[in-house]
Amino acid sequence: MSLDTKLASDEIKGLGIDLAYIPWMTKLVEGYDRETLKLLFTAKEIDCCQSSSYPHRDFTVCFATKEAVAKAFGTGITEDIEWNQIEAHLTQDKLTICLHGRANVLAKRATIYLWKARWWHWDEHVLVHALAI
Known part of the structure; x- marks a missing residue:
């Protein structure tokens, strides 16, 4: 293993991947009002998604991102991290990715200072991967 490879691997704190089904998210988003959606999404996410040309896809990307980040922490969503954090x-x-509240505190404790994320969409699915560095 080269020194560069060793340094790069030491910087990676976690990797999370999530696959989400857009019709499921469509049903969820259409079934709740804005105040209830704030339990899962931030106001900024809701505004961004609702103004998008593809709101259901974008809500699905936001949701899958939350899942991928929680997996990168190695915990999943627990009582320590709320969805909208x-x-x-x-x-x-x-x-x-931007972290708030306890999610931000958890990242600092784990010495995670940077997130790299990508997403893909095909048919009725969204895939997100989040890399904690």
């Missing part, structure tokens, strides 16, 4: 920012086809 993990925020996905979608700009064009770029995905960035």
Whole structure:
């Protein structure tokens, strides 16, 4: 193993992947009002998704991002992390992650200072992977 490979692998703190089904998210989003959706999504995510040309796909990306980040922590969503403490920012086809509250504290404890995320869409599915560095 080269020194560069060793350094790169030491920086990786976790990897999370999630596959989500858009029709499931469509049913969920259409079944609840804005205040209830705030239990899962931040106001910024809701505004961004609702103004999108593809709102159901974008809500699915945000949800899958939360799942992928929680998996990268190695815990999944627990009482330590609330859904709306993990925020996905979608700009064009770029995905960035912002943590709030206890999720941010957990990341700092784990010395995670950077998130790299990508997403893909095909048919009725969204795949998100989040890399904690």
